[in-house]
Amino acid sequence: MSEGSSQETGAPSAADAPVTRLVHASSPSARTAGLLNPPVHRASTILYDTVEEYVARHSRLYDEVIYGLYGTETGFALAAAVAELERGHKTVVTSSGTSAISLSLSAFLKAGDHLLIIDTAYRSTRRFCDEVLAGYGVEVSYFAPDVGGAIADLLRPNTRMVFLETPGSLTFEMADIRAITDVTRARGVVTAIDNTWATPLLFRPIEHGVDVSIAAATKYLSGHSDVMLGTMTASTDAIFRRLKDSAARWGNVASADDCYLVQRGLRTLDVRLERHQRTALALIDWLGRQPEVRKVLYPALPSDPGHAIWKRDFSGASGLFGLVLDPMTSEQTSAFFNELRLFKMGASWGGFESLIVPAWPAPVRSCGSVGEGSLLRVHAGLEAVDDLLKDLNAAFGRLRATPLRSSQ
Ligand SMILES: *Cc1c(COP(=O)(O)O)cnc(C)c1O
Secondary structure, eight states, X not given: OOHHHHHHHXXXXXXXXXXXXXXXXOOHHHHHHTOSSOOOOOOSOOOOSSHHXXXXXXXXXXXXXXXXXXXXXXXXXXXXXXXXXXXXXXXXXXXXXXXXXXXXXXXXXXXTOEEXXXXXXXXXXXXXXXXXXXXGTOEEEEEOTTOGGGGGGGOOTTEEEEEEESSOTTTOOOOOHHHXXXXXXXXXXXXXXXXXXXXXXXXXXXXXXXXXXXEETTTTTTOSSOOOOEEEEESSHHHXXXXXXXHHHXXXXXXXXXXXXXXXXHTTHHHHHHHHHHHHHHHHHHHTTSTTEEXXXXXXXXXXXXXXXXXXXXXXXXXXXXXXXXXOOHHHHHHHHTTOSSSBOOSOXXXXXXEEEEEOOGGGOSSOOOOSSEEEEEEOOSSOHHHHHHHHHHHHHHHHHSOOOOOO
């Protein structure tokens, strides 16, 4: 933790638990005015009293408010709160989770470099690598999530960066982060991870040797389904400066209003996650007893292949899981989904509402497959479990009442 970020947030000390830090995160002007939440400071230009201060302003851009593009006090306050939570050095806040990913990759890669990326990364991450980075002359290759220490065999002389995400997007495989970073650190390769599923409350990648921890704050950190925002947290000052420069060069900044909303969401992150996990486990307990359910993909389950790694490294699970059902016909799919009452269909999870969507990972995997069956992705929201179970029970009833298509 840097001196700077503790001074910016004031009250919490390094010895306080993460939930205490969340509750007490603040900003200098909030403290001066006696406010609890950092106020929204909207600014493009910043004024200076003397020509000397004006001329010297760029030397302070990493730590202070010097121009709107580099962040306002509202953004710095959120960055400090997230850095505390991540137990990282410092954080850069960006306009979306997607931009936090593309800016982290752009910060370290140039033409001729090689990037290794986990096969189960979020689809937009793969697209950025395949469509943008490859076009700029970066070599991109994918590896299976169970690679572990064998990542050493995949490193080339020009491998500059390894990009991770665990559990895997849509399919929830766990990767052994420590086994990977033991190799990358020895070889001077930068690692970044998309940690959106766990949030820094349940898994702190920097403590496991990762250099850049990324969150789509759009999801749980915000928690209210109405903000786009991303965070990139650095393990060291050198990494932080590259991330900050990357955001500035590409002209990326999060609005102060959105930073304010995410800071507000953070206050309740701990209680929300506890409830998301409890509801997810209750839904899974019921779902696991339905004959059409072949598999539940959720590392918190003792039967899950990634459970041992999850138990060793994570302090909890969030509310997002996968479900593999017997293959459904299109008529059965329509019957199952189209009359759901409480579960909604939508892509961006991590908010207060329950979601359920069909998913098709196969076209975006290079290594391995997820097996036969219909894959569904479920987000357990904050509704009462019994109401959610009634909704699911009705959906399975409609599924059973819809005959298999005759072969005509
Ligand atoms: C949603 C999501 C993103 C992208 O975040 P946006 O804020 O929607 O751009 C990245 N990674 C994961 C794992 C996500 O779920």
